[in-house]
Amino acid sequence: MNDNSRKKLSESLMRNLVLEGFPVGVKMIETSEELDAIQYKGQPLKRLEKELAACQPISQARYLGSVMGIETWRVSVCRLGGDVLGVDVGDYVHVYTNTYFQDADSARNMIATTPRFERGKYQAMVVGPLEKIPVEPDVVVVYGNVAQILRIINGYLYDKGGRLQFSASGDAGLCSDTIVLPMQSGRPHVAIPCNGGRILGLPNNTDLACGIPYGLLEGILEGIEFTGKNVPIGYPPRWQFIDWELPSKAPVKSFLRQNKE
Numbered sequence: 542m543n544d545n546s547r548k549k550l551s552e553s554l555m556r557n558l559v560l561e562g563f564p565v566g567v568k569m570i571e572t573s574e575e576l577d578a579i580q581y582k583g584q585p586l587k588r589l590e591k592e593l594a595a596c597q598p599i600s601q602a603r604y605l606g607s608v609m610g611i612e613t614w615r616v617s618v619c620r621l622g623g624d625v626l627g628v629d630v631g632d633y634v635h636v637y638t639n640t641y642f643q644d645a646d647s648a649r650n651m652i653a654t655t656p657r658f659e660r661g662k663y664q665a666m667v668v669g670p671l672e673k674i675p676v677e678p679d680v681v682v683v684y685g686n687v688a689q690i691l692r693i694i695n696g697y698l699y700d701k702g703g704r705l706q707f708s709a710s711g712d713a714g715l716c717s718d719t720i721v722l723p724m725q726s727g728r729p730h731v732a733i734p735c736n737g738g739r740i741l742g743l744p745n746n747t748d749l750a751c752g753i754p755y756g757l758l759e760g761i762l763e764g765i766e767f768t769g770k771n772v773p774i775g776y777p778p779r780w781q782f783i784d785w786e787l788p789s790k791a792p793v794k795s796f797l798r799q800n801k802e
Contacts, residue, residue: 544675551672553762554681557769558689558776561745562603563670566678566755567720569658570665576610579667581675586610586667594619595626595716596734596742598668599682604743608669616666619737622716625657626666641711651710656721678755682719686747688776690731693751695774696764697729707731714738719752729753729761 547566554564570576579586587609589598595616601607617623620633637648667674671681683693694705707730709718718732732750734742744750753761769775 547674547677548672550758550762551670554671554683554758557762557765558683558685558692560683560685560689562684563606563672565599565602565682566667566669566671566674567599567680567682568667568674568676568678569663569720569724570610570667571663573612573664576612576665576667579610579676581608581669581673586675588612589615591615592618594737594741595622595720596738599715600742600744602668602670603682603684606670606673608667608673608675610665610667612665613663616716619716621652621655621713622737624652625655625713625717625721627658627660627662629660637712651712655710655713656717656725658721680720680723681753681755681758682715682750683753684734684744684748684750687749688778690749690751692765692768692774692776693729693753693761694731695768696761697757699764699768700760705729705731709733711735712737715742715750719750723752723754727754727757729757 551564554560576586581587589609589611592615598607598609598611598616613623613626613628616626617628617630620630620636623630624633634645634648634652637651638645642648642651667676669675671678697705705728709732712735714732714735715738718730722730730752732752734744734748734750738744
């Protein structure tokens, strides 16, 4: 899809979910030379020059509209985040021992079971609002409250049924859970922002996040619009249903027709 298609998908997400901030595209880049070749608005792509956690440039794209290229070693100040993105950060079990976990074995088990990219597979990444990112992203990261993320789940499952599974450890809530896992599984993954992400990435007190493989986004949006037409499930939720007694045999579509009249 071209830049205009990404802009339309972003606008559809914003319209249907009433998002706070932009949906963010993330593209993993295998070599620094490939990153050097990417331009934005006819100019060399801006490069991150600080050393941050991965959740920080994601939030800069979400809130400020920033578009940037990032060498993965620059987002390894969070050791677990750098590790899952494929950077060699050495042994950091001590960071989680007697802090988040009661002993080294528990900490090591969390680290070992966190999904990650192969060491050295990606040397860089491109991050930016979906409507601005100059390359086709691998995943789109969407922050939202429970009702907004629910609409994404509805949109994904509407034509296939089943259940969308997710896992969490309380850590790596952005880097692993919304980038690595969706790329490896080919499915959306709902994430709970971790403590580092909450401190550094500034999600509000009710934010969840969801990483969506880019190739699925158009179909999910179709599902969001389909379900929104057929059941009273739009966003924002309609407070007037709080005291509504559900008719025991009335079809939902019949109710919707009556509600429109």
